[in-house]
Amino acid sequence: MELYVKILHDGAKNVAVQITGKGETDWSQVVDGDSLTHTSDHLVIDAIYFAIEDDTTVYIGWDLEDGSTPIEFLPLAGRSRIDFSEVRGLQCPVGQSNRIALKSLGKGLYTILLDLSKHLGG
Numbered sequence: 001m002e003l004y005v006k007i008l009h010d011g012a013k014n015v016a017v018q019i020t021g022k023g024e025t026d027w028s029q030v031v032d033g034d035s036l037t038h039t040s041d042h043l044v045i046d047a048i049y050f051a052i053e054d055d056t057t058v059y060i061g062w063d064l065e066d067g068s069t070p071i072e073f074l075p076l077a078g079r080s081r082i083d084f085s086e087v088r089g090l091q092c093p094v095g096q097s098n099r100i101a102l103k104s105l106g107k108g109l110y111t112i113l114l115d116l117s118k119h120l121g122g
Contacts, residue, residue: 003019003025003030004019012118016116020109025103027102028102031043038118043099043118044090045060045100047115055108058110061103070103073090
């Protein structure tokens with residue numbers, strides 16, 4: 001099990017994150033908005049691009065500050081792109097979250113690109 005996270009762009013309003021992994025992983029924080037150059041109150045997922053080897057599933061979750069298990073909201077498998085711009089991005093449904101976590105099941109390779117925007121206030 002391997003997991004690598006690279007911040008490709010960390011601007012005043014947008015963030016691009018590349019996640020590459022192999023094998024099964026438990027929940028791991030992949031983005032912490034408080035550690036970015038320009039912090040925000042919460043992050044919004046604008047788009048996700050992914051290529052995941054067959055028989056492998058990757059789950060994306062909102063990582064809450066109370067230390068509980070992340071809120072799993074998006075299972076990914078196969079190869080595709082999901083654009084949430086028509087609905088103004090994907091946001092945490094319970095309060096605001098500035099952290100994103102990931103877990104994977106299976107033995108395959110995967111690469112995911114998160115296109116995020118930073119937001120202040122409600």
